[in-house]
Amino acid sequence: MNVEIGLSMPSGQDVRVAEIFYEAFGQQFTRGFGSAEVGVPLISKYARVQ
Secondary structure, eight states: OOOOOOOEEOTTOHHHHHHHHHHHTHHHHHHHHOSHHHHHHHHHHHSEEO
16 A cells, blocks of 8 residues: 655645644654654645645
8 A cells, every 4th residue: 555645735834734743743753764953844845736
């Protein structure tokens, strides 16, 4: 099974949205990404900007 997570947000908001996402789901993301310093940039990189 493949799982895909997609986000869409206004331009320039990708890092803030990634921070909020990491705060909300931090326990799960910490297992996969490690620290917020690693996870937030990864999430914001793959977020879709409108």
